[in-house]
Amino acid sequence: MSTLTLPPLPGLVPCARQLVVPIVEQTRLARDTYRLRLASPELANAVVPGQFFMVRPPGQTDPLLGRPFALYDVWLDASGEPGGIDLVYLVVGKMTGVMRTWQAGESVEIWGPLGNGFPLLTCDKLLIVAGGIGNTPFPAVLREALGLHRYGTEAGLDHGPRHVARPLAPADITLCYGVRSAEFLAGVDHFESLGIDLKLATDDGSRGHKGFVTQPAEEWLKTHTATPAAGRTGPKLAVYCCGPEPMMHAVARLAAKYQAPCWLSLESPMACGFGACFSCVTKVKQPDGDWDYRRTCVEGPIFPAEVLDL
Numbered sequence: 001m002s003t004l005t006l007p008p009l010p011g012l013v014p015c016a017r018q019l020v021v022p023i024v025e026q027t028r029l030a031r032d033t034y035r036l037r038l039a040s041p042e043l044a045n046a047v048v049p050g051q052f053f054m055v056r057p058p059g060q061t062d063p064l065l066g067r068p069f070a071l072y073d074v075w076l077d078a079s080g081e082p083g084g085i086d087l088v089y090l091v092v093g094k095m096t097g098v099m100r101t102w103q104a105g106e107s108v109e110i111w112g113p114l115g116n117g118f119p120l121l122t123c124d125k126l127l128i129v130a131g132g133i134g135n136t137p138f139p140a141v142l143r144e145a146l147g148l149h150r151y152g153t154e155a156g157l158d159h160g161p162r163h164v165a166r167p168l169a170p171a172d173i174t175l176c177y178g179v180r181s182a183e184f185l186a187g188v189d190h191f192e193s194l195g196i197d198l199k200l201a202t203d204d205g206s207r208g209h210k211g212f213v214t215q216p217a218e219e220w221l222k223t224h225t226a227t228p229a230a231g232r233t234g235p236k237l238a239v240y241c242c243g244p245e246p247m248m249h250a251v252a253r254l255a256a257k258y259q260a261p262c263w264l265s266l267e268s269p270m271a272c273g274f275g276a277c278f279s280c281v282t283k284v285k286q287p288d289g290d291w292d293y294r295r296t297c298v299e300g301p302i303f304p305a306e307v308l309d310l
């Protein structure tokens with residue numbers, strides 16, 4: 001199995017490269033949900049939590065456009081060195097339907113890492129709110145927050161090697177993870193093994209809290225902040241969120257109500273992934289009260305909630 005380097009991407013994303021890389025394994029994690037393990041030490045050393053990759057079948061025109069997938073995590077080889085990346089996807093349509101058929105030993109065309117990634121943590125307590133397949137950016141976020149892995153170590157990256165100066169203790173991280181029903185829960189054993197405070201929610205009550213994941217999230221915000229009117233005192237908080245748009249809007253409103261800084265990872269549909277086509281724009285507030293468009297693939301996908309025109 002070998003890696004093939006394709007022509008460079010336009011200069012909009014200097015750290016990204018376009019490769020054809022081998023599939024190491026494909027594993028079912030939950031209903032319609034699979035983990036694709038790809039061999040590529042260079043992508044593994046370059047990527048940081050919250051960044052994403054564009055993926056497509058190599059040498060084919062159907063599907064023509066790549067699709068974006070968040071870094072799930074970096075995997076280590078037998079000697080403990082980064083061997084490649086894991087992506088986790090939910091089968092929803094054409095590309096993900098094709099991806100489900102891929103086997104170990106086949107190859108994938110991939111370009112990345114793309115996007116900005118989550119900011120380096122400087123908080124005392126972290127609340128993560130994940131809805132559905134929106135849980136995928138968080139294994140890497142958690143590993144970094146707990147000080148278990150250093151990302152972006154490749155020389156010459158724009159952002160330089162990332163280093164969390166004060167890793168958090170597992171008890172300082174709460175993950176509220178909601179899905180339609182228990183059969184869609186992916187990676188729960190892994191989240192539990194980290195020892196973090198895990199609060200599950202399902203729409204049908206088949207596991208965890210019955211109802212929206214925003215309910216346990218609001219409980220957490222109530223507990224960790226002063227009353228909204230009085231302003232916030234106490235530990236420095238951060239809220240990271242990814243999931244369906246209505247859920248992210250609700251989390252952004254809650255974070256604003258409890259005055260907790262909040263970052264959203266947007267899942268806007270994308271065509272190129274590197275800033276050329278403007279298919280992924282989102283409205284962003286300007287300091288003068290006006291608004292403008294920003295490309296989710298280059299200026300995002302992570303945005304502070306307060307700048308988004310939600």
Ligand SMILES: Cc1cc2nc3c(=O)[nH]c(=O)nc-3n(C[C@H](O)[C@H](O)[C@H](O)COP(=O)(O)OP(=O)(O)OC[C@H]3O[C@@H](n4cnc5c(N)ncnc54)[C@H](O)[C@@H]3O)c2cc1C
Nearest residue numbers: 067068069070088089090092093094095096136267268301
């Ligand atoms: C930065 C980023 C990271 C992402 N990370 C992941 C990930 O880690 N795992 C994962 O499974 N998915 C992720 N997605 C979403 C993923 O890209 C889409 O689900 C994928 O493009 C679907 O491709 P498809 O050809 O299978 O579906 P299509 O045939 O293109 O579409 C099938 C259906 O899904 C809808 N759809 C497609 N894309 C989206 C979207 N972004 N939001 C809402 N509805 C959509 C379409 O409107 C259509 O109804 C991410 C998206 C972005 C922008």
Ligand code: FES
Nearest residue numbers: 273275277278297
């Ligand atoms: S997907 Fe083409 S500019 Fe963002």
